[in-house]
Amino acid sequence: LECGGQRQALTTDHLRAFMNDPYRMARITAIHAMGDIWAMGGRPQAALASIILPRLGARLQGETLREIMAGAGDAIGAAGAVIAGGHTSQGAELTIGFTLTGLWDGPVVPATGARAGDVLILTKPLGSGTILAAEMRMLAQGGDVQAAYRMMEHPLDRAAAILAPHARAMTDVTGFGLAGHLGTMLGGACSAQLDLAAIPLLAGAQALAESGVRSSIWAANRAAAPLDRPLRRGREILLCDPQTAGGLLAAVPAEKAAGLLQALQDAGEPAAIIGEVGTGAGIRF
Numbered sequence: 001l002e003c004g005g006q007r008q009a010l011t012t013d014h015l016r017a018f019m020n021d022p023y024r025m026a027r028i029t030a031i032h033a034m035g036d037i038w039a040m041g042g043r044p045q046a047a048l049a050s051i052i053l054p055r056l057g058a059r060l061q062g063e064t065l066r067e068i069m070a071g072a073g074d075a076i077g078a079a080g081a082v083i084a085g086g087h088t089s090q091g092a093e094l095t096i097g098f099t100l101t102g103l104w105d106g107p108v109v110p111a112t113g114a115r116a117g118d119v120l121i122l123t124k125p126l127g128s129g130t131i132l133a134a135e136m137r138m139l140a141q142g143g144d145v146q147a148a149y150r151m152m153e154h155p156l157d158r159a160a161a162i163l164a165p166h167a168r169a170m171t172d173v174t175g176f177g178l179a180g181h182l183g184t185m186l187g188g189a190c191s192a193q194l195d196l197a198a199i200p201l202l203a204g205a206q207a208l209a210e211s212g213v214r215s216s217i218w219a220a221n222r223a224a225a226p227l228d229r230p231l232r233r234g235r236e237i238l239l240c241d242p243q244t245a246g247g248l249l250a251a252v253p254a255e256k257a258a259g260l261l262q263a264l265q266d267a268g269e270p271a272a273i274i275g276e277v278g279t280g281a282g283i284r285f
Contacts, residue, residue, distance in 0.1 A: 124247025127205025
């Protein structure tokens with residue numbers, strides 16, 4: 001939006017707690033919420049926190065709130081932004097949310113606008129929705145869950161700084177899954193050919209998907225995704241897996257793709273080239 005002659009982003013997001021560590025949960029939620037700003041090539045500016053605390057004793061509520069604000073402050077401060085205030089209330093379960101503003105130093109990167117011939121780069125592995133669903137059912141391996149948490153805590157600022165000057169379109173992969181967000185990027189004007197073997201996955205996610213574990217919103221994501229055939233194998237199933245604090249998905253000119261991938265990997269980003277944009281419509285693999 002335009003505000004006083006200044007381009008400004010405004011975004012909001014929240015997560016219900018899926019772990020018993022308020023500090024870490026707040027960090028993940030803040031990174032998840034800042035993803036939209038990073039995906040547009042912007043930098044987070046200011047945040048308002050919206051927190052629902054569970055019914056606890058006064059001392060424990062205060063300690064929980066302090067941990068939340070410390071975790072959020074660390075993540076948002078590291079992105080160069082500040083927490084300007086917020087609101088707390090009491091409810092059945094812990095829920096943490098942030099409304100953020102963002103600013104641009106360069107052009108705004110749109111969420112749509114991929115062109116035939118562009119190459120698709122993904123900066124984080126898929127599978128967090130499946131792993132969280134398995135953890136709730138006590139089916140996930142502890143090491144896989146911790147690895148997923150660490151990936152969720154990985155911010156997108158370095159990857160965005162590398163990709164934004166060159167991307168024709170970019171989005172963060174979150175609740176709609178890779179297929180859903182890619183469909184938005186294509187805008188019905190192009191198709192995508194994915195290389196399933198090249199798509200990075202979180203440890204344990206493929207086996208869990210093949211065993212039948214699904215996030216609660218997987219079916220809705222599958223129904224909405226522009227995919228042209230049934231999803232049977234684990235890698236195919238994970239195309240519709242909703243992601244928490246997922247990676248960036250960027251469509252970049254083919255001649256720049258290899259150099260951008262190398263720059264990302266040199267910066268410590270677990271990025272991969274996962275396909276290309278073509279003519280027609282839909283997502284193929």
